[in-house]
Amino acid sequence: MFDYAHSENTQAYLEHIMAEEKHKIKDFYVLFISDYNIGKKNYSLFFDRHIMDESIVYVEQDEGSINAPSYIVDGDEYAKNEELFYKIRLQSRKRTIEKMAISINFYMVAHNTQESNAILNNDELLENSIEKTKVIIQNETFLGKEETWDNFYVWIRNQLKTLILEEMFLINGIRGIKELSGEELNVTFFELLRFNLSINKSFIRKFSNLVDLYLKEWQRRLINELNNNISAYLQIESVIEQSKTVAENNEAPQLKFISNYAYVLNNVAYHVVREAIYKQNFKIDKEVMWPKYSFVKGNTNGNIQIIPLINDRQDINSAYDNNQQSASNIAQQMSLMDVDVLDILCHLYLQLAKNTEDIVEIELRDILIMRGLRAKLGGDGRRGGFEAKQKEQVINSLKVIQSLWLTIDKTVMYKNNKPIQVEVQGRTFLFKNAMGEEYEVNEETCSKSFTFTVDKVFAKYLTSSKRQMALLPLKAMQYHAARFHLEKKLCRYLSWRWRTQAYKGDYQQLNRVNTLLDACGEEVNDRLPVRTRERLERALDKLAEDKIIADWYYVNWDENIAQGKGWLKYWLNTAIMIDPVHEVKEHYRSIERVKKPVKSITASNDMQTSYQAELVQRIHEVRISQNLTLTSVAEEIEISASYLNKIERGLVAGSPKIQKKILNWLERFD
Known part of the structure; x- marks a missing residue:
C-alpha cells in the first residue's frame, strides 16, 4: 500500500536537499543579448495574430529571443564591469516594457469591439498611445522601481537553480550530488547551465514559459492600473468621428481593418482563378503542352495554364519533360486549401504592399494562423509549434500558385475612369527574393518565411482607376476543407456577388439554386437529389449561424410541390434570397451611388x-x-x-x- 505520510516525508527531504545545494551555488547573472527591434508593425495583421492565437495579453515569444546568445557571468566578474552589464540589462528591460505596452493597448482595442476597426486603421494614434504607455509604465507603475527588477532577477536565478539541480539529481542521483565538493558542484552546475541555455531548445522553451507566466502576472497588474489612462490615449470617441468623416468624403472604399474579414481582389480574373482551382477545370490533353482551362465571363475571356517555374540550372529538354509531368500532377491534386492560401497571400499583400513593385515578406505561420490552425501543445501543455505536415501542405499550395499562368485575351479596364480594352498575361504571384530574382518554391526556400509580389495581370487591376476589392470572411479560410467544402465555396461566391452589387446598394438580387450549385462546382445527386437540397440548406444555415449571412429564404417556394414528381427541376429554378450582414453593408455604403x-x-x-x-x-x-x-x-x-x-x-x-x-x-x- 502507498504510504502517503512517507511520501510527504520524502518530499520534505528532497526540498531540504534542494535548498542545501542551492546555497552552495555561487552567485551568477544571465545576460540575454538580442538585436530584436519591434519597429513599425502592420497593426491589423499583428492584432489578427493576437486574436486568433487567443493571446491578447501575451508577450510574444519570438524565436529571436529563444535563439538569442546568452552569457553567464559570475558575481565577481559582474561587480568589476557593473556599469557595462547594467546597460545590457536595461536594454532587455526596455524591450520587455515595449512589448507589454503593445499588448496592453491591444487588450484595450479588443475590449472596444465596435471601435476596434477605426482604432486599428489609425497607425499614428496607436503608435502615440504605445509610446505614452511605455513612458507611464516606466515612470508611474511598479515596473519603474528598481526593486521590482531586482526581485525578478532573483526569481530567475532561483528558477534556473531549481531546473538545473533537478536535472543533476536525475543524472547523478542525490547521493552522487551530495558527494561532490563545493567546487565540483559549481563546475558541473555551470557546465550544464551553459549547455542548456545555448543548445537545448526544450530547456529554453520550458524556461521561457515560466518567465512568460511571471510576465503575464505583471500585465494583469498593469491593465488594472492603466485601464483609464490608455482609453484616454486612444481617444476612442474622436477616432470614431474622424473615421466617419473620412468615409463620407471618399467615393472609393479604403483598405481598412474589418474584424473577422480579409480583403481579396474582386476582378473577373481573380475570381476565375479561384473557381478553376476548386472546380478542377483544367484539361489535360496530349496535344496541349500544359493543362489548360479556357473561360469567357462577361466581357473578359482568356485561359489559365499550369506551367511550373523552370529552373535555369536544369537542362531545358529534361526540364520540360519533368515539368509537364509535374503540371499534370498539380492539375489532378488541386484542392480548396490552395484557394485558402491564394486568398491569404492576396490579403497580406494588399495589407503590406505600398505599390505593385513592392516585394513583401511573410512567415509560414501567418498563413497557418489565418487558416485557423492551432500550434500543437508542448510537453508542458502550452502552445509549441505547428506540425511539419501542416507546413508541408502550405508549401505545396504555394507551388500550385507559383505554377499558374494567366492569359487575358480581352477584358475591359479603366484608366482615368474611362474603359479601355486590355490584353495581358503572366503569373498570379511571383516569388522573388530581395534582389528581385525569382526562386523556386520548396521546403528549403520557404521553410520559415518567404517573399513575393504580384505579376502583371493582378498589377494591371490594382493600378486601374476602378480596382475592386471585396471583403471575404476569415471563416472561408478556416472552415475544414472536407466537412465544410460547400460553406467555403459559398463564402467566396457571395463575397464576389455582394461586392459587384455594392455600387447599386442592391443586395436583394435573387440567386437561383442551380446558379449557386454551379458556382460552387456542386453536382446534383441523381440517385438521391434530396441529399443535395439538404446539403445546400445545411450550408446556408451554417453561414447564418456563424453570422456570415444575416438570413436566407426561398422566394415563391411551395413545399407541397417537393412531395411530388418533378420537384427537382422546380427546386433548381427556385430563387433564394441571401441577405448580407450589417458589417458588409456598412463597409460598402461609401461606394453606393446616390439614389x-x-x-x-x-x-x-x-x-x-x-x-x-x-x-x-x-x-x-x-x-x-x-x-x-x-x-x-x-x-x-x-x-x-x-x-x-x-x-x-x-x-x-x-x-x-x-x-x-x-x-x-x-x-x-x-
Missing part, C-alpha cells in the same frame, strides 16, 4: 398610416434585439419569409388579419 429615396411607408399615405409605420418599425427592432431571423419570425406569424421581408421594408402593408398576427407576436416582447 433617389424610395417611397417608404412613412412617406406614403396610400400605403400605410403612421400607426402601421410604427408597427413595422417595432417588428424590425424586436427582431434585431432578439437576434431572430426573418425565417424564424415568419414561421411563428405563419407567413412566408419573403412576404415578411416586404412588410419590414415597407413595400406592402399586410392585410388586417396579418397585422393582427403581428401584433399578437409583438405582445410576447412587451
Whole structure:
C-alpha cells in the first residue's frame, strides 16, 4: 500500500536537499543579448495574430529571443564591469516594457469591439498611445522601481537553480550530488547551465514559459492600473468621428481593418482563378503542352495554364519533360486549401504592399494562423509549434500558385475612369527574393518565411482607376476543407456577388439554386437529389449561424410541390434570397451611388398610416434585439419569409388579419 505520510516525508527531504545545494551555488547573472527591434508593425495583421492565437495579453515569444546568445557571468566578474552589464540589462528591460505596452493597448482595442476597426486603421494614434504607455509604465507603475527588477532577477536565478539541480539529481542521483565538493558542484552546475541555455531548445522553451507566466502576472497588474489612462490615449470617441468623416468624403472604399474579414481582389480574373482551382477545370490533353482551362465571363475571356517555374540550372529538354509531368500532377491534386492560401497571400499583400513593385515578406505561420490552425501543445501543455505536415501542405499550395499562368485575351479596364480594352498575361504571384530574382518554391526556400509580389495581370487591376476589392470572411479560410467544402465555396461566391452589387446598394438580387450549385462546382445527386437540397440548406444555415449571412429564404417556394414528381427541376429554378450582414453593408455604403429615396411607408399615405409605420418599425427592432431571423419570425406569424421581408421594408402593408398576427407576436416582447 502507498504510504502517503512517507511520501510527504520524502518530499520534505528532497526540498531540504534542494535548498542545501542551492546555497552552495555561487552567485551568477544571465545576460540575454538580442538585436530584436519591434519597429513599425502592420497593426491589423499583428492584432489578427493576437486574436486568433487567443493571446491578447501575451508577450510574444519570438524565436529571436529563444535563439538569442546568452552569457553567464559570475558575481565577481559582474561587480568589476557593473556599469557595462547594467546597460545590457536595461536594454532587455526596455524591450520587455515595449512589448507589454503593445499588448496592453491591444487588450484595450479588443475590449472596444465596435471601435476596434477605426482604432486599428489609425497607425499614428496607436503608435502615440504605445509610446505614452511605455513612458507611464516606466515612470508611474511598479515596473519603474528598481526593486521590482531586482526581485525578478532573483526569481530567475532561483528558477534556473531549481531546473538545473533537478536535472543533476536525475543524472547523478542525490547521493552522487551530495558527494561532490563545493567546487565540483559549481563546475558541473555551470557546465550544464551553459549547455542548456545555448543548445537545448526544450530547456529554453520550458524556461521561457515560466518567465512568460511571471510576465503575464505583471500585465494583469498593469491593465488594472492603466485601464483609464490608455482609453484616454486612444481617444476612442474622436477616432470614431474622424473615421466617419473620412468615409463620407471618399467615393472609393479604403483598405481598412474589418474584424473577422480579409480583403481579396474582386476582378473577373481573380475570381476565375479561384473557381478553376476548386472546380478542377483544367484539361489535360496530349496535344496541349500544359493543362489548360479556357473561360469567357462577361466581357473578359482568356485561359489559365499550369506551367511550373523552370529552373535555369536544369537542362531545358529534361526540364520540360519533368515539368509537364509535374503540371499534370498539380492539375489532378488541386484542392480548396490552395484557394485558402491564394486568398491569404492576396490579403497580406494588399495589407503590406505600398505599390505593385513592392516585394513583401511573410512567415509560414501567418498563413497557418489565418487558416485557423492551432500550434500543437508542448510537453508542458502550452502552445509549441505547428506540425511539419501542416507546413508541408502550405508549401505545396504555394507551388500550385507559383505554377499558374494567366492569359487575358480581352477584358475591359479603366484608366482615368474611362474603359479601355486590355490584353495581358503572366503569373498570379511571383516569388522573388530581395534582389528581385525569382526562386523556386520548396521546403528549403520557404521553410520559415518567404517573399513575393504580384505579376502583371493582378498589377494591371490594382493600378486601374476602378480596382475592386471585396471583403471575404476569415471563416472561408478556416472552415475544414472536407466537412465544410460547400460553406467555403459559398463564402467566396457571395463575397464576389455582394461586392459587384455594392455600387447599386442592391443586395436583394435573387440567386437561383442551380446558379449557386454551379458556382460552387456542386453536382446534383441523381440517385438521391434530396441529399443535395439538404446539403445546400445545411450550408446556408451554417453561414447564418456563424453570422456570415444575416438570413436566407426561398422566394415563391411551395413545399407541397417537393412531395411530388418533378420537384427537382422546380427546386433548381427556385430563387433564394441571401441577405448580407450589417458589417458588409456598412463597409460598402461609401461606394453606393446616390439614389433617389424610395417611397417608404412613412412617406406614403396610400400605403400605410403612421400607426402601421410604427408597427413595422417595432417588428424590425424586436427582431434585431432578439437576434431572430426573418425565417424564424415568419414561421411563428405563419407567413412566408419573403412576404415578411416586404412588410419590414415597407413595400406592402399586410392585410388586417396579418397585422393582427403581428401584433399578437409583438405582445410576447412587451
